[in-house]
Amino acid sequence: MTASPHNDPEPVVRFDNVGMRYGRGPEILRDLSFDLPRGSFQFLTGPSGAGKTSLLKLIYLAAKPSRGLISCFGRDVATLPRDELPDLRRRIGVVFQEFRLLNHLSVFDNVALPLRVAGKKRSDYAEDVAELLAWVGLGDKMTALPATLSGGEQQRVAIARAVVGQPEILIADEPTGNVDPEMGMRLLRLFAELNKLGTTIVIATHDLQLVRMVDAPVMTLANGHLHIRPPRRQRQREAELREAAHADPVQVDPTENVPEQTDIPEPADEDPTDALDAVARAMEMPDEDESDEEDRHG
Amino acid sequence: MDDGLPRPPSGGAGRLLPPDAGRDRPLFLVAAILVFLACIAALGARGAWQQAQNWTTELESSLTIQIRPVEGRDTDADAGRAAEIASAMPGVRNATPRTRDDALALLTPWLGEGNLPDDLPLPLMVEVELEPRAAREGRVAISDLQAQLDAEGMAASVDDHSRWARAVRRAAGTAQTLGLSLLALLTGAAAAVIAFAARASLAARTDVIDALHLCGAEDRFIASLFQRRFFMLGVKSGLVGALFAALVSIGVSLGRAPADMAFFLPQWAANPFELILLGAAPLLAGLTSAVSARLAVASDLRGRW
Incomplete structure (x- = not known):
């Protein structure tokens, strides 16, 4: 993810001067140009009604742009025939703000849905789904109906469903909107883990607390326009380079050697019985020192 | 047993389309009535043909010589x-x-x-x-x-009854055409009703359909779900409709129906044709229902994206 668009040869998603309106209404998204590089991690923020969900819809192929070019996995969305949509959608995992779980299906069946619609046999995926559910701490709720679960549990079902098909992009719309801060952090760690495994992540949130946890690019939507703030480390590096350029004017690509890795601090208070914590421990992420946080404000 | 590994729940996978609790019942009734009428029409057409066959055979197997x-x-x-x-x-x-x-x-x-x-x-x-x-x-x-x-x-003239046989055959042909036309009309009506219901069901379940689509379901996968549901609905209503048609027909042949009603209703003849027709009715109803539901849903889905 970079402030200057189109310098990645093979981004998973590329927007080029994209505009979007519903019907004959005003354009709610204007002149969006950016890349989602493979394996990147970014936040999407902005005030309510700024068009975050609309932008996500464009990315997960639930809507078409009114103008401009969107390419998804190298395919031009505008000319994509309908029968090729399912294949692309299977490479995209989405956690919807309102979950969109099927209320008549058990937790297990909900999570298995992407595998089932892809034509996989139950006997082939049953173990994997059960394992994933245990992994998100719902091993004992597999036969429960979504309506009997708490908001946080439903959220985890939605996340499990989004990742079960091992998507190349994971899009989460307000994934922490229904859970307490601690659970929000656990979920964030889950996303970071998936990112380490190579998944491109986009998290839409207006929870700035959450955004500060990860040193990742932040896309901010306001009045239909998109502003992209590079990660802190990149900004620091650019500042250093500028200083160096004053002393020794040699052109250096500022995007070079920017670590893509995202680190999330471990929360201090942990419930050791929770399966997610086991995951977090397994991830063994180094603690980020607190001075970084002050740096940002300074 | 507890090796720490999570166990997937036993039993089959849940149905992807939620059961339409009670919403299918009026549709089931309409379909059963249509199948019933179609069976009566088919039995009637068959009866007219059989009757005409008997009469013309009788007429054609005799001559009359008139001596003036x-x-x-x-x-x-x-x-x-x-x-x-x-x-x-x-x-x-x-x-x-x-x-x-x-x-x-x-x-x-x-x-x-x-x-x-x-x-x-x-x-x-x-x-x-x-x-x-x-x-x-x-x-x-x-x-x-x-x-x-x-x-x-x-001064003799031979009458081979062909004039009468022709008239009988024509009348039987008319009755048969009428019966088959009714059958075709009822099939068309059933298909239209099912298509309408399938579209309504699709619209009522936008949440499920959207979720399936966004999980990467193909249109034909979704169309198959509706096809299966409406096949079962067709078969069930076909069974009920055909059963009632058989009961009415048997009632007529037992003389339980009033004479003026019996004129319109086919008599039960336990011959293979009747049995095959009534036996095939549920299957044909299921196929009609499945095909029209599939076509309706597929054409609706094509309009999206």
């Missing part, structure tokens, strides 16, 4: 001679001359008894019974018979 009284000839003797000639023809089983008394008996219902003068000339009939097979295959040389009778000098 002519001045100077003995009509009774002519009738006897005509019967002899007819009996000698190939394909004829027997020929029976009717006497004057028989002719009078035929007139009695109209003219009363003894109201005719004895010397009133009456035409006489000779009933000729044919071998059914020969009659069916047209191997009886009717024109030969007419020629031989003419050669004898008698």
